[in-house]
Amino acid sequence: MLLIYPPSRSQMHESCPAALMMLGAVLEQAGIEVRLMDANAAANRRDSEEIVRLASGFRPQVIGMTLLTPLVRESYRLAGLLRQTGARLLAGGPHATILPEEPLSHGFDAVVVGEGESTILDAVMSLAGRLPRHEVLGWVYRDNDGSIRRTDSRPVVTDLDTLPFPARHLVDPKDYGGTVDGALHANLFTSRGCPARCTYCAGDLFGKRFRFRSADSILREMKEVYGRYGTRHFHFVDDAMTVNKERVRDLCSGLRDSGLKVTWSMMTRIDQVNEDLLRDAAAAGCVRVDYGVESGCPETLKRIHKPHTVEMVRRVIAWTAEAGIRPCVFFILGFPWEGTAEIDATQQLMVDLSPYVDSFHPAIASVLIPFPGTEVYEQYKDRYSFRDWWLGRERNYDAPDLARHSFFERRVFARGAVLDADFFHYPPQVKKRIRQVFRFMYLHNRRRSNRLLRWAHRTMLDVSEWTHMHSPCLERLIFAPVTAAEQAFGRR
Numbered sequence: 001m002l003l004i005y006p007p008s009r010s011q012m013h014e015s016c017p018a019a020l021m022m023l024g025a026v027l028e029q030a031g032i033e034v035r036l037m038d039a040n041a042a043a044n045r046r047d048s049e050e051i052v053r054l055a056s057g058f059r060p061q062v063i064g065m066t067l068l069t070p071l072v073r074e075s076y077r078l079a080g081l082l083r084q085t086g087a088r089l090l091a092g093g094p095h096a097t098i099l100p101e102e103p104l105s106h107g108f109d110a111v112v113v114g115e116g117e118s119t120i121l122d123a124v125m126s127l128a129g130r131l132p133r134h135e136v137l138g139w140v141y142r143d144n145d146g147s148i149r150r151t152d153s154r155p156v157v158t159d160l161d162t163l164p165f166p167a168r169h170l171v172d173p174k175d176y177g178g179t180v181d182g183a184l185h186a187n188l189f190t191s192r193g194c195p196a197r198c199t200y201c202a203g204d205l206f207g208k209r210f211r212f213r214s215a216d217s218i219l220r221e222m223k224e225v226y227g228r229y230g231t232r233h234f235h236f237v238d239d240a241m242t243v244n245k246e247r248v249r250d251l252c253s254g255l256r257d258s259g260l261k262v263t264w265s266m267m268t269r270i271d272q273v274n275e276d277l278l279r280d281a282a283a284a285g286c287v288r289v290d291y292g293v294e295s296g297c298p299e300t301l302k303r304i305h306k307p308h309t310v311e312m313v314r315r316v317i318a319w320t321a322e323a324g325i326r327p328c329v330f331f332i333l334g335f336p337w338e339g340t341a342e343i344d345a346t347q348q349l350m351v352d353l354s355p356y357v358d359s360f361h362p363a364i365a366s367v368l369i370p371f372p373g374t375e376v377y378e379q380y381k382d383r384y385s386f387r388d389w390w391l392g393r394e395r396n397y398d399a400p401d402l403a404r405h406s407f408f409e410r411r412v413f414a415r416g417a418v419l420d421a422d423f424f425h426y427p428p429q430v431k432k433r434i435r436q437v438f439r440f441m442y443l444h445n446r447r448r449s450n451r452l453l454r455w456a457h458r459t460m461l462d463v464s465e466w467t468h469m470h471s472p473c474l475e476r477l478i479f480a481p482v483t484a485a486e487q488a489f490g491r492r
């Protein structure tokens, strides 16, 4: 069996996606030979053509692929190409779970819905002809008469401690530039589910019920990874790590008693921490907490059902910093009801938090993307005509490229030119304001470089933005030396 994470133009992975290693572990336990291929591995990126060439060499009976919405167009093209290998194609992951019938019209034979561990074995057996298709729970397939069938859902894994540890040995460290500091295996997954109902969240894959691994099980895995791969810093990728505080306390005391010399970071919710928990975490090696703050506008927070207020944000970020932990905050701009006043409120909150925040994240998702299955998608897809946007080219928000984008855009939207997609038809003044906030984040992140450099940076951004607005050709001409240098150093 070959498990593939499909190519993305804008993402580079410093570690192998957890899903492939977790599914690999389940398959190996059942005696199935497994290969993993992460097309976005930082030191060995592969395009679809190369994946097909390698897959033809492996000759797997079944190929499984993770589907994420922004990558799905290329994933479907890849599936089309992979059909020539003769393997049966199985899809899973967030996009496949939200729209399980779609992949069947784009080259796939079947789709696993939701958690993969409990279904993948049956799915592989069935695709290999050893189990009738209707006997597999939790999947969608095309029947002999061409009709699409969906079987009853499979209950979620209630005891996450029963899952095997990820099959990390299947990953070639060279693909990620080696294991110098053990960062390759830093990501750990310790819980599933988030009880909140944010209207833009594309992560409902594991349901609302919070399920979690015991502190013991997590500690065992950390010790194993520490011993085998030399990992000294761990990052917990759970949606809301601290929903069960007792468990976090147990983990913290377990870490302190274990004598493991490690640091760690986590993602969690503003409304799910308190001062004691943060102090406990800091004493047990926690050095960073990622929070989805999203907005500084109280009305927006209410409308997106965010379970926190602006006051709570201010309090929690201060507590985090005071406990000796670096708070990392994420924002979303451009909700369809927002004008410049609401964006001003968000930037004001950024300014207020900036003494505590090392760097802001001008990520792709810092401008609202209406992912399928979310309330914002359903509510606005017809009004703004973006139904099924992931299948077309016009809502592309890849990383900016040298041929089309100005110096300003290449710098401040480095992760993805998401304003190009313009999902919500922003008026010019809103676009301008969003660009200013991205500029603010970009410059904040460079505030420690020397004065002259900062001044040069700011001036170049201003010149680029101003000239591009009046004459893109002139901008190109002025920045031609920079563009040539970027070309020489391998930027797009």
Ligand code: B12
Residues within 6 Å of the ligand: 008, 010, 011, 012, 013, 014, 015, 016, 017, 018, 019, 020, 022, 023, 040, 063, 064, 065, 066, 067, 068, 069, 070, 071, 090, 091, 092, 093, 094, 095, 098, 112, 114, 115, 116, 117, 120, 189, 201, 202, 203, 204, 205, 237, 238, 239, 364, 365, 369, 371, 372
């Ligand atoms: C870590 C992470 C990242 C890291 C990935 C680093 C790495 N090396 O893995 C980084 C920062 C690079 C990243 C980037 C992005 N991410 Co991200 N990320 C996550 C996060 C927080 C954890 C992923 C994870 O490891 N989960 C644990 C594993 C076990 O879960 P899983 O991947 O879903 O896999 C399970 C099932 O889906 C299924 N399954 C998965 N694959 C397959 C394949 C087969 C064959 C089968 C049968 C089953 C199956 O079985 C698995 C085990 O149960 C999730 C949120 C979350 N909590 O899951 C978001 C999430 C996956 N990301 C998301 C998005 C959108 C992105 C971006 C596209 C950002 C953007 N806005 O454009 C980018 C691009 C990714 C890319 N590769 O190009 C969305 C996906 C939504 C969607 N509809 O596709 C999520 C759900 C976040 C969210 N709530 O919006 N991400």
Ligand code: SF4
Residues within 6 Å of the ligand: 194, 195, 196, 197, 198, 201, 202, 203, 239, 240, 269, 292
């Ligand atoms: S708190 Fe985070 S994971 Fe939970 S629903 Fe909201 S955005 Fe999604």
